[in-house]
Amino acid sequence: MGKHTVTHLALSGGIGGAKLSLGLEHVIQSPKLMIAGNTGDDFRHMGLYISPDLDTLMYTLSGRSDPERGWGLAKETWSFMETIKEMGGETWFQLGDRDLATHVERTNRLNQDEKLSAITSLFCKKYGIKAQIIPATDDPLQTLVETEGGLVSFQNYFVREQCKPKIVSLQFNGSETAKPCSDLEQVLSSSNLESVIICPSNPFLSIDPILSVKGIKEGLKQNRAKVIAVSPIVGGDAVKGPTAKNLRDLGYPVSALAVAKYYSSFINGFILDKRDEHDASLIESLGIKVFLEDTIMTDLKSKIRLAKRVLDFSKSL
Amino acid sequence: MGKHTVTHLALSGGIGGAKLSLGLEHVIQSPKLMIAGNTGDDFRHMGLYISPDLDTLMYTLSGRSDPERGWGLAKETWSFMETIKEMGGETWFQLGDRDLATHVERTNRLNQDEKLSAITSLFCKKYGIKAQIIPATDDPLQTLVETEGGLVSFQNYFVREQCKPKIVSLQFNGSETAKPCSDLEQVLSSSNLESVIICPSNPFLSIDPILSVKGIKEGLKQNRAKVIAVSPIVGGDAVKGPTAKNLRDLGYPVSALAVAKYYSSFINGFILDKRDEHDASLIESLGIKVFLEDTIMTDLKSKIRLAKRVLDFSKSL
Numbered sequence: 001m002g003k004h005t006v007t008h009l010a011l012s013g014g015i016g017g018a019k020l021s022l023g024l025e026h027v028i029q030s031p032k033l034m035i036a037g038n039t040g041d042d043f044r045h046m047g048l049y050i051s052p053d054l055d056t057l058m059y060t061l062s063g064r065s066d067p068e069r070g071w072g073l074a075k076e077t078w079s080f081m082e083t084i085k086e087m088g089g090e091t092w093f094q095l096g097d098r099d100l101a102t103h104v105e106r107t108n109r110l111n112q113d114e115k116l117s118a119i120t121s122l123f124c125k126k127y128g129i130k131a132q133i134i135p136a137t138d139d140p141l142q143t144l145v146e147t148e149g150g151l152v153s154f155q156n157y158f159v160r161e162q163c164k165p166k167i168v169s170l171q172f173n174g175s176e177t178a179k180p181c182s183d184l185e186q187v188l189s190s191s192n193l194e195s196v197i198i199c200p201s202n203p204f205l206s207i208d209p210i211l212s213v214k215g216i217k218e219g220l221k222q223n224r225a226k227v228i229a230v231s232p233i234v235g236g237d238a239v240k241g242p243t244a245k246n247l248r249d250l251g252y253p254v255s256a257l258a259v260a261k262y263y264s265s266f267i268n269g270f271i272l273d274k275r276d277e278h279d280a281s282l283i284e285s286l287g288i289k290v291f292l293e294d295t296i297m298t299d300l301k302s303k304i305r306l307a308k309r310v311l312d313f314s315k316s317l
Numbered sequence: 318m319g320k321h322t323v324t325h326l327a328l329s330g331g332i333g334g335a336k337l338s339l340g341l342e343h344v345i346q347s348p349k350l351m352i353a354g355n356t357g358d359d360f361r362h363m364g365l366y367i368s369p370d371l372d373t374l375m376y377t378l379s380g381r382s383d384p385e386r387g388w389g390l391a392k393e394t395w396s397f398m399e400t401i402k403e404m405g406g407e408t409w410f411q412l413g414d415r416d417l418a419t420h421v422e423r424t425n426r427l428n429q430d431e432k433l434s435a436i437t438s439l440f441c442k443k444y445g446i447k448a449q450i451i452p453a454t455d456d457p458l459q460t461l462v463e464t465e466g467g468l469v470s471f472q473n474y475f476v477r478e479q480c481k482p483k484i485v486s487l488q489f490n491g492s493e494t495a496k497p498c499s500d501l502e503q504v505l506s507s508s509n510l511e512s513v514i515i516c517p518s519n520p521f522l523s524i525d526p527i528l529s530v531k532g533i534k535e536g537l538k539q540n541r542a543k544v545i546a547v548s549p550i551v552g553g554d555a556v557k558g559p560t561a562k563n564l565r566d567l568g569y570p571v572s573a574l575a576v577a578k579y580y581s582s583f584i585n586g587f588i589l590d591k592r593d594e595h596d597a598s599l600i601e602s603l604g605i606k607v608f609l610e611d612t613i614m615t616d617l618k619s620k621i622r623l624a625k626r627v628l629d630f631s632k633s634l
Contacts, residue, residue, distance in 0.1 A: 047425030077396040079414035080421075087443045089422055097396035097414040104397075104421075105406055108364030126404045 005031040006132070006187045008311075009225070010197040013038045013206025014053045015070050015240055017199030018060035019297040020230060023307030024197065025061055025131045026300075033131040035061075036184050038201070039116070040143030040172055040209030041154050042135075045093050046084075048103040049110050053206065054120055054135060055102060062127035070240070073098040092160050117181040132183070136210040139178035143209050144171040154205070163242040167249040170204055175212035180219070188219030195314035196220055198229035200295065202243045203262055204250065220266045226317040228269040228310060231256040234295055235275035257282050264288060268317050271295060271310060289317055322348040323449070323504045325628075326542070327514040330355045330523020331370045332387050332557055334516030335377035336614040337547060340624030341514065342378055342448045343617075350448040352378075353501050355518070356433070357460030357489055357526030358471050359452075362410050363401075365420040366427050370523065371437055371452060372419060379444035387557070390415045409477050434498040449500070453527040456495035460526050461488040471522070480559040484566040487521055492529035497536070505536030512631035513537055515546035517612065519560045520579055521567065528583075537583045543634045545586040545627060548573040551612055552592035574599050581605060585634050588612060588627060606634055 008028050012021050012035055021035045037054045044050070052071070059065035059073055066074045076096035085091050095103065102123065109119045115138045124133050145157040147165035157163060180188065187193055201207055211217045220227050233256040238244040244254045252258040257279040260270045269289040272280055273296070280290045291313040297303045325345050329338050329352055338352045355370045369388070376382035376390055383391045393413035402408050412420065419440065426436045432455045441450050462474040464482035474480060497505065504510055518524055528534045537544050550573040555561040561571045569575040574596040577587045586606040589597055590613070597607045608630040614620045 046421050047428055048421065073400075075396075077394050077414060079392075079394040080397070080417050083390075083415040083418035084422070087418060087422065087440070089418070097394060097417075098400040100397050100414075100417060100421075101400035101404060101406070104363050104365065104417075105401070105404065111364055123404070 005192070006034045006190065007032045007192055007194045008034070008197065009184075009187055009193060009195075010035045010199055011136070011201075011207060011210050012036070012053065012057060012199040013201030014041075014056040016232060017053070017201040017206065018056045018065075019303050020197070020199045020306060020310070021057060021131065022060050022300070023297065023303030023305070024310070025129075026304045027307045027311060028131070030130040031132070034183070034187055035131055035133045036136045036210060037133060038206045038209050039135045039137060040141050040205070040212075041158070042141070043153065043155050045095075045155075046090065047107065048095075048100075049107045050093075050103055051106070051116070051135070054133065055099070057133050058102075058120070058123055058127055058129065061124075061129045061131060061133065064127070072096050093155065115181070117183060134181050134183055136180060136184065136216065137178040137213045138181045139213075140174040141178050141209060141213065142173040143205065144173055146171065158205075163245060167204070167246055169250075170208065172209050172212040175209075175214070178213045180213055180215050185215065185219075188216065188223060191224065193223050193225040195311070196223070196225050196227045197310055197314075198227065198263065198267065200230040200232040200239070202232060202241055202246065203259055204246050205242070217266055226268045226314050227266055228271060228314055228317075229260070229263050229267045230271040230295060230306070230310065231259060231273055231276065233259055233276065234273040239296065255279060260288055261286060269313055271306075271313065289313075322509070323351045323507065324349045324509055324511045325351070325514065326501075326504055326510060326512075327352045327516055328453070328518075328524060328527050329353070329370065329374060329516040330518030331358075331373040333549060334370070334518040334523065335373045335382070336620050337514070337516045337623060337627075338374060338448065339377050339617070340614065340620030340622070341627070342446075343621045344624045344628060345448075347447040348449070351500070351504055352448055352450045353453045353527060354450060355523045355526050356452045356454060357458050357522070357529075358475070359458070360470065360472050362412075362472075363407065364424065365412075365417075366424045367410075367420055368423070368433070368452070371450065372416070374450050375419075375437070375440055375444055375446065378441075378446045378448060378450065381444070389413050410472065432498070434500060451498050451500050453497060453501065453533065454495040454530045455498045457491040458495050458526060458530065459490040460522065461490055463488065475522075480562060484521070484563055486567075487525065489526050489529040492526075492531070495530045497530055497532050502532065502536075505533065505540060508541065510540050510542040512628070513540070513542050513544045514627055514631075515544065515580065515584065517547040517549040517556070519549060519558055519563065520576055521563050522559070534583055543586060543631050544584045545588065545631055545634075546577070546580050546584045547588040547612060547623070547627065548576060548590055548593065550576055550593065551590040556613065572596055577605055578603060586630055588623075588630065606630075
């Protein structure tokens, strides 16, 4: 299980990041790919520990994710939620019957002091996932959203309020003491690491919580590996989710350039969508190499194609 | 919520006891009936607190129990279990998707230090159950089965081993310190209590764990209320479950007489099935009044009829 075998590390949030991660899993041989998922969204609901981004990664890479909804499992049923509703329980967060298997098993193991990283590895093995998915940290980390109406938990903002409140700032509770999970720590200090891929995830809600963990951003800077970000902005808008809105909330222009600038202290390359070509020279002027590509991932083929481009680009740097 | 309003107390295990309890609920007005369920079968499975007898009581009295299986909820689905199986998890104990709503909600509340009795009351309210179902005790109580092959937990014996091992003896772990739940304690010392009904449940696996809780058997003896047992043996055999086998294992004859004798120190009356009429005079010779009746409860009508007979018999004593 030597982590020195890992040559490629992806940092990922949920849906968009999972799409590219699936492509990467197809083009990078088994023990060489590690995917560190955001855990700032994790929370306990009805006593169950839920880790939305790790789940989306696991479900996507095991081919079990629901192709329509984009989250959760295919062939899902909703008897549990129906019954909770009948009982007058909390229904704002949807938990499918199949999805519950993950939450119940994970919560049981966490309550017996197993580490989230070990549990995630075990689940990946059981689901037949070849890449190593890990949480960025095994320590508590909680994204809190300061909105104009006050401080709310991530799920309150994201699910309950459907991202409607304007974000004033973000806090990552626990980041002062959280450490990278030990496998990630080893990889970040490994001389065999060739590239780090910042997936096309929300910079503020998905990537920043990962980078807030002490040692991760420093690791990216110190490691000889090339760091490449894939733009979450395509054609001047977000592909999915509140990235565009969040840029606006926080006073940035809604553009790929703004994201590249935001990442500029630690990335070497930026995969820019062809639709945003007009930003290319301004990004290059920041000292960041740019690679133009069609970044929309509609099917497995386009995911694999983009993953290949990321690797080729990384080698060229 | 004064417990002085309770005039009838039933002690019940699972399926058979729940059938009579449903009948009792139809003939005894709302705040007057309390049903104390056995909690010796309770256990934690995958971290979820499961209380099979309380669940059967709640599901039966709310009209939600599955009419075919006899346990669990009607219109149940099994996506959770299918997924647990795919993940290589434990599948020996079946947990339906709807059933899980009870377990998840209860476990969450227990983990926040709510009492099992308070949670059960809350669920009964939400399910529209008029009788007050309570656990015999809020304290830990665990039925352990000493078999010829060694000591096993109740669920191991009952579900995993399907009651096949011969029982040598039973232990009720925790009974030395467990106290009746406070509502039950009040009812047992109330001068308004008119009758206590020992439901047609397994004497060793369902009723004994209740009676093992310090103060309950003593309460039955000291209270002026008449104590009536309904025979779990019909036509010289058990209606359902391992009662006949357990009598044999423990060296008793398989007969209603044996059960009446077993209960003789604390009951005043015994409802004997007409098929076992031959035992009547021998039971009466123990100083126990006998009432002959068709005790098989196939539909709601027969449950209500038997419940009425129990009340009439109690008044006549």
